[in-house]
Amino acid sequence: MKYMLLIQQGDTPTPNDDDWESVPDEQKQKxxxxxxxxxxNPNVTPGQWMGPPETATTVRVENGETLTTDGPFVAVxxxxxxxxxxxxxxxxxxxxxxxxxxxASMGGAVEVRPxxxx
Numbered sequence: 806m807k808y809m810l811l812i813q814q815g816d817t818p819t820p821n822d823d824d825w826e827s828v829p830d831e832q833k834q835k836x837x838x839x840x841x842x843x844x845x846n847p848n849v850t851p852g853q854w855m856g857p858p859e860t861a862t863t864v865r866v867e868n869g870e871t872l873t874t875d876g877p878f879v880a881v882x883x884x885x886x887x888x889x890x891x892x893x894x895x896x897x898x899x900x901x902x903x904x905x906x907x908x909a910s911m912g913g914a915v916e917v918r919p920x921x922x923x
Contacts, residue, residue, distance in 0.1 A: 807892055808899040811916040812908050814886030821854070839907040843889070846902070852888035886913070890920065 818824035825833070844851045863874045886908065893899040896917065903915040 806895065806899075807890055807920040807922070808896075809918045809920055810889050810891055810899070810903050810906065811885055811918065812887040812889075812906060813884065813914040813916065814908050815884065815913040817908055817911040817913045819854075819886070822857070836907040836911070839905060843902065843905060846891075848892040849902070850890040852890070854887045855885060858884040 818828050820833075828836075843849055859876050861876050863876065865872045865874075891899055891902055893902065896919070899917045903909060903917050906915050909915045
């Protein structure tokens with residue numbers, strides 16, 4: 806079964822922002838190693854990091870008119886920061902890998918969602 810793992814970075818510091826400098830070097834190395842290990846898993850198809858929520862544009866269509874709004878309408882904790890897909894035997898295996906994603910233990914979360922085979 807294939808699963809999409811949606812990485813909700815929240816307000817966790819990442820290498821792309823100024824708060825990353827406040828993270829101790831030992832923890833930075835653990836984060837790098839954690840993501841490297843996940844991306845080397847043969848059952849994982851890495852996705853890409855996304856820009857921060859404030860760079861997003863939300864699109865809606867109402868009465869045939871396209872409406873755009875700066876940013877998403879979500880709390881920062883819910884903002885999607887990246888994703889990957891995983892081929893796993895079952896949900897428990899997908900949860901086990903999701904728990905290894907550094908964001909999950911640094912204040913963010915990982916949503917595990919099965920992909921619909923077509």
